Amino acid sequence: MSFILPEYRAPDFSQARFQTVPDAILRPAPRDGVAPEGYHATTIFPEYFKIGGRWLLAEESRMDCVAVLRGGAVAAVEFRNLKAGEPVVVGRTEDGSEGIYVHAAGFEQPGGEGETFAFRQGRSRETAYxxxxxxxxxxxxxxxxxxxxxxxxxxxxxxxxxxxxxxxxxxxxxxxxxxxxxxxxxxxxxxxxxxxxxxxxxxxxxxxxxxxxxxxxxxxxxxxxxxxxxxxxxxxxxxxxxxxxxxxxxxxxxxxxxxxxxxxxxxxxxxxxxxxxxxxxxxxxxxxxxxxxxxxxxxxxxxxxxxxxxxxxxxxxxxxxxxxxxxxxxxxxxxxxxxxxxxxxxxxxxxxxxxxxxxxxx
Structure with a gap:
C-alpha cells in the first residue's frame, strides 16, 4: 500500500448562486483586542471571502479567530492580536450569501451513502484499529x-x-x-x-x-x-x-x-x-x-x-x-x-x- 494525498476540490464560484452575492462586509476593529459587532468567527475548514469581487481563501487559519484583511490577504487573527482600525469581516452566514463561504466538503471523495443503521460506528476501546x-x-x-x-x-x-x-x-x-x-x-x-x-x-x-x-x-x-x-x-x-x-x-x-x-x-x-x-x-x-x-x-x-x-x-x-x-x-x-x-x-x-x-x- 502506498500513500496518496487526497485531491482537494475547490468550490466552483462560477455557479449561479455565487454570481450575485455581494462582497464581504469589512468593519474596523473599535480598539486593540476587540472585534466589531457581528464579526465572523473562523472554523477548521477552508473559508473563502469575497473581497473586491474576488473569492480569497484564508490560507492560514484556525478556529475561533476573526477574519482580517491584511496586505491584500485574509488572515485568521486571535482576538488578543487584533489592532484598532483593522478591517474585520462581519457576517454570520457561511453559505456565500454574505460573501463568506465555508467549504467543509473539499476533501470528500465521490461515493454513495452508507447504511442508515450500522453497528460500531463510534470510536472506543472495542474499535478495530x-x-x-x-x-x-x-x-x-x-x-x-x-x-x-x-x-x-x-x-x-x-x-x-x-x-x-x-x-x-x-x-x-x-x-x-x-x-x-x-x-x-x-x-x-x-x-x-x-x-x-x-x-x-x-x-x-x-x-x-x-x-x-x-x-x-x-x-x-x-x-x-x-x-x-x-x-x-x-x-x-x-x-x-x-x-x-x-x-x-x-x-x-x-x-x-x-x-x-x-x-x-x-x-x-x-x-x-x-x-x-x-x-x-x-x-x-x-x-x-x-x-x-x-x-x-x-x-x-x-x-x-x-x-x-x-x-x-x-x-x-x-x-x-x-x-x-x-x-x-x-x-x-x-x-x-x-x-x-x-x-x-x-x-x-x-x-x-x-x-x-x-x-x-x-
Missing part, C-alpha cells in the same frame, strides 16, 4: 519526505523504557519535525536519561528507588544549574531519550507550563500566550499532528489546527490523531469543534512501540 495503524505507517513515510510532523506528548510517554526508546528512534529516523509538551514530559524523560527513573521508579522494572521522590527535582535543579536542556544534554549527563534525540537532531520542542509545575525547566513557557504563540508557529507548518496522553495540550493544539494547509499553492489536508487510553479524553477534543480528528483509544506506550516498529520495518 489495524487499518488505522497501517494508514499511519504509510502517512508518516510520506510526510517524512513531503510534510511536517508535529507530535504532542504527555508524561506517560516517558514512563516506559520501551516507549521512550521507540519515540527516540522515531526522532532519529526523521519522523518527528517538532515536539510539543508540558514540563512533566520533558522532566521525566530527562530524569530517565540521567538517573534511569521516572518519578523515582526504575523505567523498566517500575521498582521505587530509595529517596526516589527527589529524582525529578534533582534533575530539574541540575538542568537549571547549567542553564538549558541543551547544555544538560551536551554535558554528557543524559545518555539517551526523547529530549536527548531532539537536541542532538536539532528538532524544535515547545514546552508550555501549567500552575502545577515543579522547577520548571528553563525553556518552559510560563506565560500561556507566549506559549500559545510558540505552539502556533509549529502548528502553522504542520501537515500531520499526533497527540498522545495529554488532554490539556491535545485540546489546545486541536483548537489551533485547521483541517487544511496550503503548500506550494495547493490545498492539502492536515491529518490529526488523538491517542489516549481514555475514551473521554479523545472524545473531548471532537466535542470542542475539532471535527476532523481521528481518535484511537489505546495505551499510548503500546501505540508508540507499534508505530516505531511499523514505520521502520524493512
Amino acid at each position: 489495524s487499518m488505522d495503524y497501517d494508514s499511519i505507517y504509510e502517512l508518516l513515510r510520506y510526510e517524512k519526505e513531503h510534510g511536517y510532523i508535529v507530535w504532542v506528548l504527555g508524561p506517560a510517554c516517558a514512563f516506559d523504557a520501551d516507549a521512550r526508546s521507540a519515540f527516540a528512534a522515531l526522532v532519529r529516523g526523521g519522523y518527528v519535525n517538532a515536539l510539543m509538551a508540558g514540563n512533566a514530559l520533558a522532566t521525566h524523560d530527562l530524569e530517565a536519561g540521567y538517573l534511569r527513573t521516572a518519578l523515582g521508579q526504575d523505567i523498566y522494572t517500575q521498582k521505587s528507588q530509595l529517596n526516589g521522590h527527589y529524582n525529578h527535582i534533582d534533575t530539574l535543579n541540575a538542568v537549571r544549574a547549567l542553564g538549558s536542556t541543551a547544555a544538560f544534554v551536551n554535558s554528557g549527563n543524559v545518555k539517551d531519550g526523547i529530549l536527548y534525540e531532539c537536541v542532538k537532531n536539532q528538532v524544535p520542542y515547545v514546552l508550555v507550563g501549567s500552575v502545577r509545575d515543579d522547577g520548571p525547566l528553563p525553556e518552559v513557557y510560563g506565560n500561556v500566550y507566549e506559549g500559545q504563540n510558540a505552539m502556533r508557529e509549529q502548528v502553522k507548518r504542520a501537515t500531520t499532528v499526533i497527540c498522545m496522553a495529554s488532554t490539556l495540550h491535545t485540546v489546545a493544539t486541536g483548537n489551533m489546527t485547521p483541517s487544511y494547509r496550503v503548500v506550494d499553492g495547493a490545498v492539502r489536508p492536515v491529518y490529526f490523531y488523538s491517542v489516549d487510553i481514555s475514551e473521554f479524553a479523545v472524545n473531548k477534543l471532537r466535542d470542542r469543534g475539532s471535527l476532523s480528528v481521528r481518535t484511537i483509544v489505546t495505551n499510548v506506550q503500546d501505540f508508540i512501540v507499534n508505530v516505531q516498529k511499523g514505520v521502520l520495518a524493512k
Whole structure:
C-alpha cells in the first residue's frame, strides 16, 4: 500500500448562486483586542471571502479567530492580536450569501451513502484499529519526505523504557519535525536519561528507588544549574531519550507550563500566550499532528489546527490523531469543534512501540 494525498476540490464560484452575492462586509476593529459587532468567527475548514469581487481563501487559519484583511490577504487573527482600525469581516452566514463561504466538503471523495443503521460506528476501546495503524505507517513515510510532523506528548510517554526508546528512534529516523509538551514530559524523560527513573521508579522494572521522590527535582535543579536542556544534554549527563534525540537532531520542542509545575525547566513557557504563540508557529507548518496522553495540550493544539494547509499553492489536508487510553479524553477534543480528528483509544506506550516498529520495518 502506498500513500496518496487526497485531491482537494475547490468550490466552483462560477455557479449561479455565487454570481450575485455581494462582497464581504469589512468593519474596523473599535480598539486593540476587540472585534466589531457581528464579526465572523473562523472554523477548521477552508473559508473563502469575497473581497473586491474576488473569492480569497484564508490560507492560514484556525478556529475561533476573526477574519482580517491584511496586505491584500485574509488572515485568521486571535482576538488578543487584533489592532484598532483593522478591517474585520462581519457576517454570520457561511453559505456565500454574505460573501463568506465555508467549504467543509473539499476533501470528500465521490461515493454513495452508507447504511442508515450500522453497528460500531463510534470510536472506543472495542474499535478495530489495524487499518488505522497501517494508514499511519504509510502517512508518516510520506510526510517524512513531503510534510511536517508535529507530535504532542504527555508524561506517560516517558514512563516506559520501551516507549521512550521507540519515540527516540522515531526522532532519529526523521519522523518527528517538532515536539510539543508540558514540563512533566520533558522532566521525566530527562530524569530517565540521567538517573534511569521516572518519578523515582526504575523505567523498566517500575521498582521505587530509595529517596526516589527527589529524582525529578534533582534533575530539574541540575538542568537549571547549567542553564538549558541543551547544555544538560551536551554535558554528557543524559545518555539517551526523547529530549536527548531532539537536541542532538536539532528538532524544535515547545514546552508550555501549567500552575502545577515543579522547577520548571528553563525553556518552559510560563506565560500561556507566549506559549500559545510558540505552539502556533509549529502548528502553522504542520501537515500531520499526533497527540498522545495529554488532554490539556491535545485540546489546545486541536483548537489551533485547521483541517487544511496550503503548500506550494495547493490545498492539502492536515491529518490529526488523538491517542489516549481514555475514551473521554479523545472524545473531548471532537466535542470542542475539532471535527476532523481521528481518535484511537489505546495505551499510548503500546501505540508508540507499534508505530516505531511499523514505520521502520524493512
